[in-house]
Amino acid sequence: MTELLRTLFATTPGTSLHLDGDALRIAHPDKPGRHLLPLIRLDHIVAWNGVSLTDDLVHRCAADGRTITWVTRNGRFLARTSGSHTGNPHLRLAQVRTHDNPEARLAFAKTFVAGKLHNYRQLLLRAARDTTGTRQTRLRDIAENHAGALTQLADATTLAEALGIEGRAARDYFQGLDQLAPGVATGRTRRPPTDPVNCLLSFGYGMLRVAVHGALEQVGLDPYIGYLHGIRPAKPALALDLMEELRPLLVDRLVLTLLNRGQITDRHTETLPGGAVQLTEDGRRLFLEHWSKARDRTWPHATLGRDIPAALIPLVQARLLARHLRGTADAYHPWTTT
Template sequence: MTELLNTLYVQTPGASLHLDGDTVRIALPEPDSPRRTLPLLRLESIVVLGNVNVSGPLLARCAQDGRAVVWMSRGGRFLCRLAGPLRGNVLLRHAQHLAHADPATRLPIARACVAGKIQNSRQLVLKSARDATTSKDSLRAIAADLEASLAAAGTAADIEVLMGVEGAAARAYFEALALMIRKDTGLSFPGRIKRPPTDPVNALLSFLYGLVRSGVHGACEQVGLDPYVGFLHGIRPGKPALALDLMEEFRPAVADRLALTLINRRQVGPGDFETMEGGAVQLTEEGRKTVLTAWQHNRQKERPHAVLGRRVALGLLPFVQARLMARTLRQELPGYLPWTA
């Protein structure tokens, strides 16, 4: 099992990262800032948000070690990733490409990805219905709709029909998400709005989805899969279709659940967001710090994994699922089994 290492997140505008022996040295723009170093050995990856500089020697060392460096916008949009030489067996990628081209192989994998997302969405809605003081009946009705969508996903005749089922389930689920936010938080959810998000809740969701995507993308590459050849999402230049496929099951159970926790416990509120020119909303620097701290803590929590028969840290789940996908493509497993909370 891969060891769960740390991820270094740097978001201070004007900060710079440098190689200092076997450590990364963080230089902050403020005069007389204390010297800060971290051992590279304990870092799985480095994520920089916004105007942060990374030195050439540090990039070269990370590429040599296979340590990913990820660039994201301050709003959490994935920009690019440096990870060094490609890993994995070319035969695995060849099997992946053949599976994508064969509808009889592609459709069951795509169904499993959608089923994992719908099941985890349904579980989150049911949990909220049990804990809710209001809207219990509405949440239970939506959970019943999601159960029907789950059955429909298992019998979808082709990818187009399956995408329609997934879209209908997502609309129902986001209706439930609006009901799961406590009214005394000062925040509300108008429905999913992206590119760009124009309200705080959507800004938080987009930021967390960006973190999930970055982790899943890295897991695909580490296992040796091609992140750009998927089964549910179509192939398009620059679109990491497989990473998007595999992250579907993690959206509700990891990103949405954490967002609801942060909002309903008032760890983030209206003051943690700012409106940019043009109407886009994003987290403030202090808001991002709060979310990233919670994200790092959340990655260490363990959840049961039915296939492995034991508990696994959330931060390792993308690697586990990427390996299960690889085993499916090698025909070592009869089909892909998504992780369900």
């Protein structure tokens, strides 16, 4: 049995987090009272701009190996602490050597892309089963394009070719967003997002990045040395690699569900003077509530041969990746569903 520790999302400006014995105390000027959470039940704290943490709490979390992540109001990563560094240097050497081996790097890159394309295809086919007419035809056409992309990917002989296949498939998918959630804008916009659906996707991807980054560090991998995304200054390339196979079902599916059920409304987003769209305080609270519930949902895991909670999938995949790099597993298999 695996106990799922919890992540505390501290989003409200003016909130301060304090150490109170073996508990975390939450304080806010407008909410008097003593709100305590036992530290033993927390494995991660995510703090938004405007939330402060006392030094003694940060020091205690570092000593316990409890991670703290700071993000912007729109969920973009700012900084992270995780205590003293741990990990196996031999594993990191294997990670670097694999990056420097063009054939091995290409194999990993193709695997990450294949996982992403497969899961997007499953998302499209499931949506097609729930509708009829032109919308169903369009969804099936995009899914068929993804099937073709998977065939092309298997024959790719260079990283640039694999990236091109992934890019074309991604454009097909995002151009069909209005078929997955009627009435939403099509196309992917980011930095900044300029419509509610892209705002939600960016926010969700930010939360997924936090989870994947932590999972890689936990198993001793360097999040900044990737294969599909290579090495990019200040970018956690391996975290971005591993996110690819997880985005469709852990983020996109949740965002589309919230939109199709009408749970996200105009009051949950706001447009800034420059045209950027961000979640309101209520919007962040609503999304994180559903994000936390979705992390408890169990999914089948073919490699393990059993169902596991969504919250554990990044950690399990990071461990499988480490096993392959160490040479104790013949291959790395992305997490996919049928």
